[in-house]
Amino acid sequence: MVITGKTALFGLIGHPIEHVGSPALINAYMAERGRDGVLIPIHVTPSDLEKVVDGLRCLRNLRGFLVTIPHKQTIVPLLDRLTEAAELSGAVNVVRRDVDGNLVGDQLDGEGFATALRKSGISLTGARIYMAGAGGVAAGIGFALARQGARAITIFNRTHSRADELTQRLRGAFPQCDVRTGDSNPRGHDIVVNATSLGLTVNDPYPMNVNGLNAAMTVADVIINPRETAFLRAAAVRGCRIQYGFRMVEEQLPLMMQAMDPVS
Amino acid sequence: MVITGKTALFGLIGHPIEHVGSPALINAYMAERGRDGVLIPIHVTPSDLEKVVDGLRCLRNLRGFLVTIPHKQTIVPLLDRLTEAAELSGAVNVVRRDVDGNLVGDQLDGEGFATALRKSGISLTGARIYMAGAGGVAAGIGFALARQGARAITIFNRTHSRADELTQRLRGAFPQCDVRTGDSNPRGHDIVVNATSLGLTVNDPYPMNVNGLNAAMTVADVIINPRETAFLRAAAVRGCRIQYGFRMVEEQLPLMMQAMDPVS
Numbered sequence: 001m002v003i004t005g006k007t008a009l010f011g012l013i014g015h016p017i018e019h020v021g022s023p024a025l026i027n028a029y030m031a032e033r034g035r036d037g038v039l040i041p042i043h044v045t046p047s048d049l050e051k052v053v054d055g056l057r058c059l060r061n062l063r064g065f066l067v068t069i070p071h072k073q074t075i076v077p078l079l080d081r082l083t084e085a086a087e088l089s090g091a092v093n094v095v096r097r098d099v100d101g102n103l104v105g106d107q108l109d110g111e112g113f114a115t116a117l118r119k120s121g122i123s124l125t126g127a128r129i130y131m132a133g134a135g136g137v138a139a140g141i142g143f144a145l146a147r148q149g150a151r152a153i154t155i156f157n158r159t160h161s162r163a164d165e166l167t168q169r170l171r172g173a174f175p176q177c178d179v180r181t182g183d184s185n186p187r188g189h190d191i192v193v194n195a196t197s198l199g200l201t202v203n204d205p206y207p208m209n210v211n212g213l214n215a216a217m218t219v220a221d222v223i224i225n226p227r228e229t230a231f232l233r234a235a236a237v238r239g240c241r242i243q244y245g246f247r248m249v250e251e252q253l254p255l256m257m258q259a260m261d262p263v264s
Numbered sequence: 265m266v267i268t269g270k271t272a273l274f275g276l277i278g279h280p281i282e283h284v285g286s287p288a289l290i291n292a293y294m295a296e297r298g299r300d301g302v303l304i305p306i307h308v309t310p311s312d313l314e315k316v317v318d319g320l321r322c323l324r325n326l327r328g329f330l331v332t333i334p335h336k337q338t339i340v341p342l343l344d345r346l347t348e349a350a351e352l353s354g355a356v357n358v359v360r361r362d363v364d365g366n367l368v369g370d371q372l373d374g375e376g377f378a379t380a381l382r383k384s385g386i387s388l389t390g391a392r393i394y395m396a397g398a399g400g401v402a403a404g405i406g407f408a409l410a411r412q413g414a415r416a417i418t419i420f421n422r423t424h425s426r427a428d429e430l431t432q433r434l435r436g437a438f439p440q441c442d443v444r445t446g447d448s449n450p451r452g453h454d455i456v457v458n459a460t461s462l463g464l465t466v467n468d469p470y471p472m473n474v475n476g477l478n479a480a481m482t483v484a485d486v487i488i489n490p491r492e493t494a495f496l497r498a499a500a501v502r503g504c505r506i507q508y509g510f511r512m513v514e515e516q517l518p519l520m521m522q523a524m525d526p527v528s
Contacts, residue, residue, distance in 0.1 A: 003302070004285075006282050007304070020268075023267045024267060038304060040273055044323065051319055053319075055319015058308060058319075059307060
């Protein structure tokens with residue numbers, strides 16, 4: 001990679017920044033495709049976010065930037081436009097800078113998740129989805145799966161009001177999909193998703209009643225680290241097909257590049 | 265070069281940006297030395313300069329940035345501190361970001377120029393300097409040569425008041441150096457410098473009376489493009505040793521890295 005004055009600029013804002021993996025992945029992705037671009041890590045603390053976003057808006061050779069913890073929600077009011085997925089999830093993980101300086105936020109967790117399922121040969125059309133969680137990641141996944149033709153989505157969340165709220169939003173956006181809240185048992189569904197943060201820590205309880213899992217199901221997690229959660233192990237033991245959390249991230253790389261750099 | 269979350273960030277701000285050569289040079293320089301850093305071009309128009317500088321100040325992993333046309337003078341009031349060389353020249357071509365976010369402007373034209381002369385084996389201690397020009401570049405060069413022990417500096421400028429002004433500033437800073445204004449004839453000096461912009465255009469007049477040049481002199485130009493000015497050709501014809509303008513830039517690269525990244 002040789003950086004010249006013509007090289008297109010991409011960023012990744014986060015705090016902390018040292019651990020991020022996407023700069024290496026995305027730079028390799030661009031290099032493979034002959035795209036003259038570079039993605040750099042940008043370390044921004046929460047108190048500086050507004051000033052930095054105002055500055056990034058003015059960089060004429062910046063095509064866009066990825067957004068990671070802790071800025072995914074707090075950046076929303078600083079942007080000029082949101083895609084439907086970002087609007088619905090209330091969070092952004094990629095921002096495109098239009099040539100007029102407008103910043104457009106998108107949220108690709110759901111698209112990445114759905115793409116990973118499709119690439120494993122799992123049909124989403126007509127699928128019955130069970131999802132634990134009702135936060136930003138869950139909203140993005142619910143939105144993407146409904147858009148891909150899921151027949152039903154059941155949402156289980158420990159805080160019932162949040163499950164109710166996401167249910168209402170999904171129903172409003174996809175009247176043809178049977179969206180409802182459910183209990184902790186995932187029985188009677190085709191695809192079962194953990195979209196909570198349970199599993200990040202070793203002693204976390206399961207996100208749902210794993211006795212409701214069976215070998216006909218595909219079971220997916222959004223937890224990236226550890227790679228294999230206790231929940232996914234419990235699903236594998238029961239004969240389920242499983243999808244690791246990193247697959248949601250992996251499939252987002254090309255989508256993120258498209259979102260920031262539609263010409264590439 | 266693999267960019268990770270730990271890679272140190274360096275920039276170059278300018279408008280236009282497409283033609284700049286230093287990103288490739290400085291990235292190669294860092295790679296050769298095993299420094300995990302990357303320098304990126306940042307395209308900033310004059311009207312956006314303040315917002316961008318405010319944003320750059322907040323980037324925790326930014327070590328500093330180079331400054332090129334048209335921001336060298338206009339950035340001065342936006343910075344927190346200036347080095348003596350930047351103060352004297354009223355211009356900045358490199359900015360260090362301290363860990364507390366303070367931005368410190370430096371101007372290395374003069375140091376680069378003096379280093380190039382020294383590396384050619386030309387002694388500056390006791391040297392008698394003749395310099396055409398009294399602008400920012402001339403001020404930086406005068407300052408650096410006086411600091412390196414020049415015995416005398418004669419300044420010739422078409423606008424006499426500017427020559428007077430620079431003469432006073434150099435005298436104040438270096439009382440032991442014989443600084444005075446002169447006429448267009450460089451006779452009686454050891455090192456003769458064109459620090460004006462004359463020579464950028466083919467039909468420019470010589471910056472001084474070239475009949476005053478002789479074979480005992482070293483003659484240097486600050487013009488980079490064309491590489492060999494009519495003035496340098498006239499000096500070569502008279503047997504003078506010559507120094508091209510690009511040498512001033514070339515010798516600044518390591519100095520710029522030191523200025524931004526003292527740990528490297």
